[in-house]
Amino acid sequence: MRAGRTTIAAAATIAVFAFAAPLARAAHSSAATAHESSVAPGRVLVAARPGVDPRSLAASATGRAPRVVPGRPDLVVVETTPGDEAATAARLRGRPGVAWAAPDGIAHIAAVPSDPYFAVQWNLRDRSVAGSADWAPIWGTGITGAGVTVAVVDTGVTPNPELLHVLPGYNFVGNNTNTSDPNGHGTHIAGTIAQATDNAVGVAGVASGASILPVRALDSAGAGTYDTIIAGIEYAVAHGAKVINLSFGGDNDGGLCDELARATSAGVTVVVAAGNSNGAVAYPAACPAAIGVSATTLTGAPASYSNHGPQIALAAPGGDNTVDLNGDGHPDGILQYTFSNGVGGYYFLSGTSMASPHVAGAAALLLQSAPGITPAQVRAVLMATATDLGTPGPDDRYGAGLLDIAKAVTTAASENLPSVPPATTSSTGAPGVTRLAGASRYATAAAVSQAGWSNGSTIVYLASGTAFPDALATGALAGREPGPLLLTAPCSLPGETAAELSRLRPLTVTIVGGAAAVCDTVAGQVGQITGATVQQLAGADRYATSVALSRAGWVTADTVYLAGGTAFPDGLAGGALASHGAGPLLLTAPCALPGAVRDELVRLRTTHVEVLGGTGAVCDAVVQAAASATGAIVTRVAGTDRYGTAASAAAAGWPSSTTYVYVASGLTFPDGLSSGPLAGLTGAPLLLVPTCSLPATVAAALQQLHPLHVEVVGGTAAVCDAVLSRLAAASAATA
Template sequence: MTNSMFKTGTLLLVLILLTITGAPAVRAQGPSAKTTPEFVPGEVVVKFKPAIGAMSGQRRLQQEGARIKRVLPRSGLLRVEVAPGYEQAAVEKLVARKDVESVSLNYVIHTMGSPNDTYFSSQWGLTKIQAPQAWDISTGASSVVIAVIDTGVDLDHPDLAAKLWTNPGEIPGNFFDDDGNGYVDDVNGYDFANNDSDPNDDNGHGSHVSGIAAAATNNSTGVAGVSWGAKIMALKALNSAGGGGTADIAEAMMYAVDNGAKIISMSLGGVRTSWPCSYTDIETALNYAQANDVLVVIAAGNDGQYGVNCPGAYDQALAVGATTSSDNRASYSNYGPRLDIVAPGGDISNKIYSTIAPLLTNGYKYYDGKYGTSMATPFVSGLAALVWGMDPSLTAAQVQQQIESSADDLGTTGKDDYFGWGRINAYKALQPYIALTLQNSAGVELTTPVVFMADDATTPGSQTLQVSTTYPDAITWTAAISPPVSWVSVSPPAGGQVTAASVGQFDLNASTPSGYNTYTTTVVVTGTTATGLNLSTSDEVRLSYVPQLQQLQLPVIFKN
């Protein structure tokens, strides 16, 4: 390129970036009226190559006369102001630069929920996924944080206020960034849609999905959440109409990762946008979450069409479809090979009842019913919190695998386009984490029978066994021989409590039986949790009594 040609291109870019007056307006439309993706008018999202970086890229564009609306240093993204109506032209001009890695429109993402019809319904979804049985195992841990990226959360809701994550490094109301994370007074989260510290819900959708995942439970008020213990990080990235830019969503995702969330729940998606996705900013955030072992759960979409909506279609996301109370695929739920799992989402006849901002309840105070893949998504997020609470050492990939492998298979056997791996089952997902295990005295799990040997000169003796569990809470256990026999007994009469941090111990004492033979029975350990869940484990016990045991003789070697 000659120098004069470069100057001409730069001038054209400046004209695109600066010409505001007279440019045709671009207005956001509701999802039902659009067939092409919406975008935020008057800006594009630019990422310079790693060798340049965001700050140097910012200086380069400013030297060329561009105006930068916002720099997102963690993702390397720049939100660059352009003339409304010339967004696509700016993308084409900027992407041709050799110092630029990617350029995209700041696409608008929408909530996936349905209109708020007046209908009172019981929480059939919790029963469908066997949540009450799962709660006998665990009700969740407060150490697990779910970041809800949506229209915000009603911070004063009686079923949500006590469940909010609190930033330990921030002092509320002092108008200062106490923890130095770049956000002032981000006590319970942040409002990325309006760039302020108040993530209160002005739509109702975000409060609804938050309650499904983690409403305060067993408090004689309102509804139950899947995880009683998990905390909710309130991240508002969608406006009062339920729409928001991908750049705000990506920034919220990175905030969630940086501030300790283990799960990001996103009941949102583009307008009829399926694979391949072109949300480079969200893809960058997804990669960041994956690299930091954070699970991102995203709605599959409510178009009833083939193809999971973006950004749920990305490989780094756990894409969630919706089922009805009869375990059928909801007619609106998108499907295809990128669908991972399904959960209760409801329909017009059987909605999902949950928390909602009180000004938007159409006569209901604090609670109402909705349906959609938006409602299915927090069921999965809440279950992920339960699984992680049982075993904090799990990776995000392992949590996802546990959710998928324990799902109730619907439709074609195995993974299919309509149900993914199946409809989640909370009880089955938690069962592997509440087991009693029999071990030998060295702490090795028993996988073969406990064997005793005896002859006329040798008594069988005794062996010490251990009882262990990975369950964090106390399990009361007892050991017995079943069926009872005369040649082996438990000594002392064994019982006690065991937790993940401590083991139980007892002896099997064997005695010489009345005749030569091989004898078998079973040692059985039964346990009961504080919630009344019964557990058991067992192993075969075998005694061989012969006239004389063969002695293994090793040859003696003499050195000359």
């Protein structure tokens, strides 16, 4: 998605995420590949911090009267000179009282059209059709989405005999109540969700009993500005929608992620098309709170146009209007009733715009099957029951796999619902070795939290999941004042994290890092979800933040641990060692001891400093400075590389056997960050490994430690399955 005034496009492209064709023929839309302007000329979105009037704030900063975004009293649109949007936003971000500012973006629809009848709706058949959503087995069970309102925020929805439950909505393009669809995109999407079924006419829909709330936020060309889209989402939440479908995309966040987090926190499941440019996932599908949906074809293969990336939650049928692989005489697009050039009929469309409403309809079925199910549980059920295709485990093309509606409904109806987002703990055939993982870094952190704090926690730590420095020293404090470390996007709280915070019921949530790492918006969301006291521990930089953490936990400390603050590996293992040794972990520049850190060493009256890492990480000048400032004995815990240093830390803290050992990737930081507090809770070391090999130093450490249980934290993309059997063999051996 684009940052400024971003146009939303149907899943055919960033401009439109769909491709259309009538029942008799299919035509590939050129709009599917067009790349349109991503910024609304001369417009900037400005969000105010709590208690600040955004109108006076923006007016004083720009000298122009702003316009409040409907439904968002904290958000305004201000006018600026066309071409100066980015500069104006940057200038506004530096003013007190501003939570965030960004050029108003434009998003575009994402679909492809074609024509009628259930016989050609391969996408709703059972799994005898490889690429279907497996809807047919639940027809006749009475599960139709009845009582659930699904908002279609799109080009509008035109009433027709095939849509029986359309509620009054609103048109934010024309600022009136006429929600008719001049494009046909929104009507087609509404049909996939809730087309009248078993009425001896036309085609079927996934959740025919659901009510459609039409919200027009896109113009006749399928484009819409971010402020209009945000207003539309707010309207949908305020008017009772429990599911929102967004089949469009833009180039960047521009406030969309914040809006989706607000909707999810209000109990609304938000399903978003990934986009049709065969590139990175568009916004808002890339937002943590979104259920991002990629597209597949009749054979179950990834659609050639579908965007892909780690933000994909699962895949669903999007079709391909350019082929007829089943030989039924029709294109392999998605068939629903809609309008083209004012003519109503059954049209085939293809694109991620067509994939997401399958998932939105499935969400409605789950909400009928299990009233009260949360957005995080809807996500968890959909992902846990998806058919794993492509590379084993979650991948960038399919996410968790291809939507399986029948399995999802059966799981929801069983009332055996997950309490957190999809996390997996499995032996994978390696005795004594299990894997603890989620579909994303945020879900993995939630899974780690559940493993260690199954009955909740009075204290929770929250840090950025996109940058490591602030959180690196948290493991030591979490060992002294136990609580899990959850991760968040900088300016929006992921659905997985929100769900886990709700489950934990904390009294205090400590956000680690300043506003540049975790925005004030997140603090507000955390407070709303938990009702807890929300505090922030931060310093002027990463080194001062580590000092703040130390001051929060220690008056004095006999032993202090010191690690480089410009790289993460030594600090990950050092955090577990520091927790075990009951001392704080401070960070240092590679060859200069920061003044704030020197002063903290003196304040703590430490007698022993353990430096993590070799001279390439922390040079001898820092060792000498620490010794000179404190008079303490300074020793170095190091190996020949990051894996050897982690092994040396384990040997230093655990000279004999231990019950547990945690293992995380040494190449990426998120899983290791969330592992630290759990390692501290169980009194265990943390070892690091490459993606698909076991270093000799790590194998030797496992032989020495001889653990009963080895817990690998992170999915197969972080630590592949081949490593697990090697870990098991090394743990079983004796040194």
